[in-house]
Amino acid sequence: MYNFVLGGMQFKQPKWDVLTGRRDGRISLASDVTGNIPSPFSDFITLGKIFAKKGLNAADLVVLSGAHTIEVAHCATFSNRLYNFTGKGDSYPSLNPTYAQSLKKQCPNPAKSSTTVEMDPRSSLTFDTHYFTILNQHMGLFQSDAALRTDKKSVKMVKQLQSIDDFFFEFNVSMMKMGDIELLTGKHGEIRKKCHVIN
Ligand code: HEM
Structure with a gap:
């Protein structure tokens, strides 16, 4: 376990x-995003296909989604689930009603386009297994989070990943796999001096 401070807030993480x-x-x-980055509005099968295109499997999808145990999301990424899920002014059917009220x-x-909410309510500063706990309480924020409860094997994993040791172990394995996606070799690309900007 490792502690760090970002923007004056204290975080814990594996x-x-x-x-x-x-x-x-x-x-x-920007045109490369569609079809390469998973959408929060996707169902399990669509997410699985996007992950498979990158050499990641359904287990990677479930465990890596656990990264949503920290940080926040903008209202626009899920408000359709509150106000207009099928285009008839309805909410996502299995969304926890108390949670839906609080999100509303x-x-x-x-909503203001800048408004954000915690993805893992009351635990968004701690990298822990609480994300998987709230999934089982029908409190997944995105459709893609709730989707993890729509597949039999995935449901089993969500349960298993409530063990912190299992979560950290599996997260490590899948993060290593994610770091290997579409590696450039030879003279293609560059090794960055700072990971978030080109040299
Ligand atoms: C199922 C696939 C995934 C989908 C559909 C998805 C979708 C999203 C969306 C819509 C947001 C909110 C962005 C915003 O409103 O600003 C978000 C935030 C975030 N996601 Fe994911 N994500 C996925 C997988 C992952 C993975 C694999 C990781 C890392 C291992 C990750 C880590 C994060 C983090 C840390 C944030 C917070 C970012 C911030 O606050 O700036 N997500 N994700």
Whole structure:
């Protein structure tokens, strides 16, 4: 376990080994997003296909979604689930009603585009297994989170990952796999000096 401070807030998180020297691309295009990055509005099968395209399986999907144990999301990424799920002014059927009420308070319709809510209520500063606990209480924030309860094997994993040791172990394995997606080799791309910007 490792503690760090970001923006004056204290975070806890697991620690894992990361291979260094990964070559990254120098060009980012908005047009590359669709079909390559999973959408919060997707169901389990669609998410599975996007992950499979990158060499990741359904188990990786479940455990990596556990990263939503920290941080926040903007109202626009889930407000359709509160106000207009099927286009008839309805809510997502299995969303916990008390949670839906609290989300509606935080994100009125329409909400300010800058408003954010915790993805893992009351535990969003701690990297823990609480995300998997709330999934079982029908409190997954995105459709993609709730989707993890719509597949038999995934439901089993959600239960298993409530063990902190299992979660940290499996998260480590899947993070290593994610770091290996579409590696550039030879003269393609570059090894970044700072991971979030090109050199
Ligand atoms: C099932 C696939 C996933 C979907 C559909 C998804 C979707 C999203 C969305 C919509 C947000 C909120 C963005 C915003 O409103 O600003 C978000 C935030 C976040 N996601 Fe995911 N995500 C997925 C997988 C992952 C994975 C694999 C990780 C890391 C291992 C991750 C880590 C995070 C983190 C840390 C945030 C908070 C970012 C911030 O506050 O700036 N997510 N995700």
